[in-house]
Amino acid sequence: MINMSIPPVKEQLEIIERGTIEIVPREELVRKLENAHKTQKPLRVKLGCDPTRPDLHLGHSVILRKMRQFQDLGHHTILIIGDFTAMIGDPSGANKTRPALTREDVVANGRSYFEQASKILDPEKTEIVYNSEWLAPMSFEDVIRLASHYTVARMIERDDFTKRYQNSDTISLHEFLYPLAQGQDSVHLKSDIELGGIDQKFNLLVGRHLQKEFGQSPQICLMMPLLVGTDGTQKMSKSYDNYIGIDEKPEDMYGKALSIPDELIFPYYELVTDLDQGRLPEIRKRAASDPRNTKHELAWTITRMYHGAEMADQARAHFEKTVIQKDVPDEMPEFVFSTDSGHGLLDIIRETGFVPSSSEARRLITQGGITLDGEKITDPRFHFEAGRDGEHILKVGKRKFGKLIFKS
RNA sequence: GGGGAGGUACCGAAGCGGUCAAACGGGGCAGACUGUAAAUCUGUUGGCUACGCCUUCACAGGUUCGAAUCCUGUCCUCCCCA
Numbered sequence: 172m173i174n175m176s177i178p179p180v181k182e183q184l185e186i187i188e189r190g191t192i193e194i195v196p197r198e199e200l201v202r203k204l205e206n207a208h209k210t211q212k213p214l215r216v217k218l219g220c221d222p223t224r225p226d227l228h229l230g231h232s233v234i235l236r237k238m239r240q241f242q243d244l245g246h247h248t249i250l251i252i253g254d255f256t257a258m259i260g261d262p263s264g265a266n267k268t269r270p271a272l273t274r275e276d277v278v279a280n281g282r283s284y285f286e287q288a289s290k291i292l293d294p295e296k297t298e299i300v301y302n303s304e305w306l307a308p309m310s311f312e313d314v315i316r317l318a319s320h321y322t323v324a325r326m327i328e329r330d331d332f333t334k335r336y337q338n339s340d341t342i343s344l345h346e347f348l349y350p351l352a353q354g355q356d357s358v359h360l361k362s363d364i365e366l367g368g369i370d371q372k373f374n375l376l377v378g379r380h381l382q383k384e385f386g387q388s389p390q391i392c393l394m395m396p397l398l399v400g401t402d403g404t405q406k407m408s409k410s411y412d413n414y415i416g417i418d419e420k421p422e423d424m425y426g427k428a429l430s431i432p433d434e435l436i437f438p439y440y441e442l443v444t445d446l447d448q449g450r451l452p453e454i455r456k457r458a459a460s461d462p463r464n465t466k467h468e469l470a471w472t473i474t475r476m477y478h479g480a481e482m483a484d485q486a487r488a489h490f491e492k493t494v495i496q497k498d499v500p501d502e503m504p505e506f507v508f509s510t511d512s513g514h515g516l517l518d519i520i521r522e523t524g525f526v527p528s529s530s531e532a533r534r535l536i537t538q539g540g541i542t543l544d545g546e547k548i549t550d551p552r553f554h555f556e557a558g559r560d561g562e563h564i565l566k567v568g569k570r571k572f573g574k575l576i577f578k579s
Numbered sequence: 580g581g582g583g584a585g586g587u588a589c590c591g592a593a594g595c596g597g598u599c600a601a602a603c604g605g606g607g608c609a610g611a612c613u614g615u616a617a618a619u620c621u622g623u624u625g626g627c628u629a630c631g632c633c634u635u636c637a638c639a640g641g642u643u644c645g646a647a648u649c650c651u652g653u654c655c656u657c658c659c660c661a
Contacts, residue, residue: 535608
């Protein structure tokens with residue numbers, strides 16, 4: 172809003188290239204940006220999203236933030252909800268056949284995705300489209316035509332196809348249609364730039380290829396690195412349980428951010444925070460010389476971006492208290508029990524929902540993972556007698572707390 | 580269309596008539612330790628009304644005192660040939 176005009180190339184590139192891993196081809200991007208500045212005609216920037224997984228985490232934020240930067244530079248951004256592809260299943264990686272989503276699910280997920288993405292994107296400047304709009308009406312003939320523009324040899328060049336093929340894993344024929352469908356999106360939208368993770372490179376290139384086939388100016392493929400998850404080894408993903416969700420509670424966000432290995436401090440600053448570009452070199456140095464404080468600041472910054480400064484302060488205080496001082500947090504969920512009858516500790520733990528089964532609760536007790544008012548309970552048969560009112564602090568594992576309230 | 584191999588817990592992978600709730604590795608969880616929810620070490624890892632009981636080894640039947648292990652059928656996957 173402050174600056175509606177598209178700035179000169181140099182200024183644009185500086186922002187666009189922050190954190191990018193690859194731009195194919197860069198010279199063409201420069202040309203497009205130059206032209207956009209000259210004519211003040213915004214470029215069409217496309218990003219596809221998968222509505223089967225509506226929970227966004229910092230990994231997604233890397234690309235969404237890139238999209239946001241294009242918005243701030245005055246370009247036109249299009250978020251594609253991949254509802255059509257979602258209703259059939261998922262193409263890459265996962266070998267699980269996902270249950271076909273219903274129309275309602277997809278629409279609901281798409282909405283939820285946009286809602287979360289709006290924490291990063293400027294919703295006013297985001298055009299939302301559903302790819303079923305143009306993919307669903309395609310006839311079998313249209314699909315055959317489309318498929319004729321690509322070869323099997325090139326298709327199995329795709330990294331995960333190659334690997335799965337070598338591993339003798341199943342590859343369903345229809346999976347070959349996904350890159351084509353995604354490419355068709357680019358053709359339909361006449362995109363100038365498509366954003367994606369580096370794992371999307373193949374698919375983005377297919378879009379570029381198809382646009383050429385259809386006589387369009389081919390899109391620039393701009394790839395971001397995959398954000399490594401909190402485990403420090405694999406890409407951030409819900410299925411590896413190494414993610415930090417953008418909807419997560421401030422305390423969890425803070426704690427999880429703090430658990431990343433030191434080597435990730437800088438990449439996180441670069442890719443997921445809004446820290447001023449100019450300060451990055453300084454951060455890189457500090458991450459090495461003073462990892463502890465730099466990481467705390469990172470955790471604070473991330474929390475602040477999604478919950479505001481006040482909550483970030485609270486999250487920090489919470490962490491200091493519970494993890495460093497091993498104290499009890501100020502706030503915790505409360506569970507009320509009637510004293511009309513006695514209660515076995517096992518049942519109580521299970522009823523808090525902190526563990527999935529009473530076997531698990533029993534295990535925790537046996538292993539010393541259960542604390543009541545600061546004292547370890549190791550007897551699985553421990554129980555609260557009837558008729559005694561009172562409050563107790565229950566600690567389950569490392570960081571789950573609950574206040575047990577007994578009253579008649 | 581023909582021939583061969585195979586489907587085991589969260590994942591990978593042993594087991595091939597009882598001693599199997601099922602070796603081993605990874606992951607998860609917990610304990611100790613720590614600037615950290617990292618690293619490391621140790622323990623643990625189907626469920627329950629819990630020293631016993633119940634349900635699991637693709638699915639459905641069958642043989643047997645007894646099956647993940649043998650037989651029959653079904654579904655699915657991979658490899659070779661056409």
